[in-house]
Amino acid sequence: MLVKTFDELFAELTDRAKNRPEGSGTVAALDAGVHAQGKKVLEEAGEVWIAAEYQSDAELSEEISQLLYRVQVLMLGRGLTLDDVYKYL
Numbered sequence: 450m451l452v453k454t455f456d457e458l459f460a461e462l463t464d465r466a467k468n469r470p471e472g473s474g475t476v477a478a479l480d481a482g483v484h485a486q487g488k489k490v491l492e493e494a495g496e497v498w499i500a501a502e503y504q505s506d507a508e509l510s511e512e513i514s515q516l517l518y519r520v521q522v523l524m525l526g527r528g529l530t531l532d533d534v535y536k537y538l
């Protein structure tokens with residue numbers, strides 16, 4: 450199984466933002482603006498919470514992956530890099 454890391458996904462999304470390929474959901478999410486991006490983060494965070502309480506490990510893992518994606522979209526929407534965040538870890 451080919452595994453994608455957090456950093457690899459961020460590099461991929463950065464490339465989507467730069468090259469704006471046709472049909473990219475990420476490009477559409479970036480164009481929707483920070484308000485919409487923030488709402489998606491909150492929505493996915495809620496789904497993670499519910500999955501943690503009531504759903505399987507696989508379902509929880511999928512929700513967490515979606516939350517990570519939405520956080521990255523928000524980071525790109527605000528022009529943050531991974532280092533901007535990593536320096537606080």
Ligand SMILES: N=c1c2ncn([C@@H]3O[C@H](COP(=O)(O)OP(=O)(O)OP(=O)(O)O)[C@@H](O)[C@H]3O)c2ncn1[C@@H]1O[C@H](COP(=O)(O)O)[C@@H](O)[C@H]1O
Nearest residue numbers: 458461462465472473474475476489492514515516518519
């Ligand atoms: N990891 C993700 C990813 N996680 C979640 N999502 C999006 O989030 C949606 C699920 O979130 P929701 O529950 O909010 O579903 P929804 O409200 O029905 O979806 P939308 O109406 O918001 O599209 C999915 O249908 C995807 O649109 C993702 N979209 C893209 N990626 C990865 O990002 C990369 C670039 O993708 P594109 O920009 O689409 O080429 C690729 O590697 C993708 O695998």
